[in-house]
Amino acid sequence: MGALTAQIVRSSLSEVLGTIFAVAAGIVVLELVLYVILKRKLQWRFSLPIMLVSPALIGLLLLVLYPILYNILLSFSNMSLRRFTVERGLTYGFAEAWNNLKIIFSEPVLKQQKFFPVLFRTFLWTFIQVFFHVTIGMMIALLLNRPMKLRGFYRTLLLFPWAIPQIIAVLAWRGEFNYQYGLFNLLIQKFGGQSINWMSDPFWNYVAINLTNIWLGVPFMTVILLGGLQSIDPSYYEAAEMDGAGKLMGFRLITIPLMKPITTPAIILGVIWTFNQFNVPYFINQFELETSDILVTALFRAAFEYNRYGFASMFALIIFIILLGFSLAYIKITKFSFGFDKAGGGTPLQAVGE
Amino acid sequence: MEQNSNVIISGFKWFFAPRRRSDSPFKRMIIHIILIALCVAAVYPVLRIVSVSLRPGNRLLSTSLQLIPDDATFESFRIVLQKRDFLLWIWNSLLITITTSLLGVTIASISAYGVSRWHFPGRKAGMIFLLATQMIPAAMLMVPIYILSIKLGLVNSWRGVVIAYSVSSVPFSIWILKGYYDTIPVELEQAAMIDGTTRLGAFYRVVLPLSTPSLAIAFLFNFTQVWNDFLIARIILQRAEFFTWPLGLQRMQGQFQTQWGEFAAASLMVSVPVMILFQLSSKWLISGLTLGSVKG
Numbered sequence A: 001m002g003a004l005t006a007q008i009v010r011s012s013l014s015e016v017l018g019t020i021f022a023v024a025a026g027i028v029v030l031e032l033v034l035y036v037i038l039k040r041k042l043q044w045r046f047s048l049p050i051m052l053v054s055p056a057l058i059g060l061l062l063l064v065l066y067p068i069l070y071n072i073l074l075s076f077s078n079m080s081l082r083r084f085t086v087e088r089g090l091t092y093g094f095a096e097a098w099n100n101l102k103i104i105f106s107e108p109v110l111k112q113q114k115f116f117p118v119l120f121r122t123f124l125w126t127f128i129q130v131f132f133h134v135t136i137g138m139m140i141a142l143l144l145n146r147p148m149k150l151r152g153f154y155r156t157l158l159l160f161p162w163a164i165p166q167i168i169a170v171l172a173w174r175g176e177f178n179y180q181y182g183l184f185n186l187l188i189q190k191f192g193g194q195s196i197n198w199m200s201d202p203f204w205n206y207v208a209i210n211l212t213n214i215w216l217g218v219p220f221m222t223v224i225l226l227g228g229l230q231s232i233d234p235s236y237y238e239a240a241e242m243d244g245a246g247k248l249m250g251f252r253l254i255t256i257p258l259m260k261p262i263t264t265p266a267i268i269l270g271v272i273w274t275f276n277q278f279n280v281p282y283f284i285n286q287f288e289l290e291t292s293d294i295l296v297t298a299l300f301r302a303a304f305e306y307n308r309y310g311f312a313s314m315f316a317l318i319i320f321i322i323l324l325g326f327s328l329a330y331i332k333i334t335k336f337s338f339g340f341d342k343a344g345g346g347t348p349l350q351a352v353g354e
Numbered sequence B: 001m002e003q004n005s006n007v008i009i010s011g012f013k014w015f016f017a018p019r020r021r022s023d024s025p026f027k028r029m030i031i032h033i034i035l036i037a038l039c040v041a042a043v044y045p046v047l048r049i050v051s052v053s054l055r056p057g058n059r060l061l062s063t064s065l066q067l068i069p070d071d072a073t074f075e076s077f078r079i080v081l082q083k084r085d086f087l088l089w090i091w092n093s094l095l096i097t098i099t100t101s102l103l104g105v106t107i108a109s110i111s112a113y114g115v116s117r118w119h120f121p122g123r124k125a126g127m128i129f130l131l132a133t134q135m136i137p138a139a140m141l142m143v144p145i146y147i148l149s150i151k152l153g154l155v156n157s158w159r160g161v162v163i164a165y166s167v168s169s170v171p172f173s174i175w176i177l178k179g180y181y182d183t184i185p186v187e188l189e190q191a192a193m194i195d196g197t198t199r200l201g202a203f204y205r206v207v208l209p210l211s212t213p214s215l216a217i218a219f220l221f222n223f224t225q226v227w228n229d230f231l232i233a234r235i236i237l238q239r240a241e242f243f244t245w246p247l248g249l250q251r252m253q254g255q256f257q258t259q260w261g262e263f264a265a266a267s268l269m270v271s272v273p274v275m276i277l278f279q280l281s282s283k284w285l286i287s288g289l290t291l292g293s294v295k296g
Helices: A006-042 A047-075 A095-104 A115-145 A151-158 A166-176 A183-190 A201-232 A234-243 A247-275 A279-284 A297-303 A307-332 A350-353 B002-016 B025-054 B073-080 B082-119 B123-135 B138-152 B156-166 B170-182 B188-193 B199-210 B213-229 B230-235 B246-254 B260-293
Strands: none
Touching: A006 A047, A006 B082, A047 A234, A047 A307, A047 B082, A047 B123, A047 B138, A047 B156, A047 B170, A095 A115, A095 A307, A115 A151, A115 A201, A115 A247, A115 A297, A115 B025, A115 B213, A151 A201, A151 A350, A151 B025, A166 A201, A166 A279, A166 B025, A166 B246, A166 B260, A183 B025, A201 A234, A201 A247, A201 A279, A234 A247, A247 A307, A247 B123, A247 B138, A279 A297, A297 B138, A307 B123, A307 B138, B025 B073, B025 B260, B073 B082, B082 B123, B082 B156, B082 B199, B082 B213, B082 B246, B082 B260, B123 B170, B138 B230, B156 B170, B156 B230, B170 B213, B188 B199, B199 B213, B213 B246, B213 B260, B230 B246, B246 B260
């Protein structure tokens, strides 16, 4: 095990700060080059914004686009721990890609579970999670949006699960699912029920994972929805009330449509984040039951426990295509534009109200 | 008699005011009860960690549901703080988190200004690209990043991690900041420029100070993202001297049964920096987030 010594402090400090300064110096050089080329030589009117966005753009290309392209290349290979270099039998080609595809859809992804059961479980998981996050989050947001005493106090406490580090929260929940000492079984016993084997029973393990993630995900949705509710002008409700609309009707005809610019991206992001949620299904699943794996955790195990890199790359590609398809379809169905067409400001309300 | 009931009534009024005329006291009572129940559900698991961390070593695996044990002790905290590997994890995490968050927010705040104020060619494609990066499963980048790190010799070094962490939250930060800049009238910058400053001077003196809420939120997100990251650290930092706290705690949890109390104490201590940041930025949380990420 490592221990904190003066020497380690010195070396880590110098390496980290050195890298930061190298990046900063790189940015300065880049800006100078762009300045000379765009502003001095071409005198382009957009040279300043291009100079402003280029550091982020280049960073993202390096960190996101390059690995993705490399991932596609890897999915056309048979790379594994054994065949890591060309000398040791690594080959690229369409035959390898076809082979990876064939294994994904015909053989177990890890040892027992095939692709489609895992896919189904992932869909079910995403649906359950987003459904509960939005409904419970909306309920809490509506409660918090009323004028009342102790509102700030409630808000602070309710956002609590969001504030503590996710891994800590997940590991704490895992402790509560302990057969003998966990909170859930203690409560069940108190009410005279049979203790549940949360860790080794496939069904209950899946339930445990879902419970944990509902607890984790609701606060974020609450914040987003509360922000939306607060931006709705109360005079809309007063006008509706004068026209004789009840509370429920007001919710359906005013709140829901006016919240659409907020709920749509929140739901898209919620689906993507849940679909890709790693920590909860990975850590709660203490005994590595394949029956609790969703696509992302199965992918992680295929890559880093079974070391099948080529196969895992193709697997990752398929997951990405599924997500992309979902997002495009959802954007198309809800006719959502993400505000690209509008120049400058405006609250969400103005965008809808016109 | 009448005075007494007046006191009681005004007490009730204090508790339930300010109120809408349409809500009966009973209904408000129900709302408070629901909210209290939800708060308990939100906080209880964390209170249990507090409880475990305070138990003396011989009673760690208790079936009691009591929150503060009668014989509470800070023994577990003392043991953890005396472990020099715990201090190493904290040092590593703090160092990498603070530096990369500062760098990441700086890059994002500058780029977001370009995106917010100019309709340069490729702007729309760029914003869609930013959104698309959020759709990519982190696990999808893991394999290529791992293989590339091996081939570039970045495994077990800080260089690759610094770059990866600095960039990883940039898309989210740009979205937040761009949305916020959009709400600041351009006239303010034009006025500053008439007073003799350059465009960038106006950005620095006018726009940035006005954007404190969203800058705070962007920093908070960068910080929590890096502070809590498990995946990238797990594949690149494999030697014990590079461990950040998630890696260290995971290893510690391997011996879960025996070190429950120490684990709980360590968990509480690593939660402190994030909680402090959340508390500091809580007044900006809703405005900073909503104006930014959500645009119709």
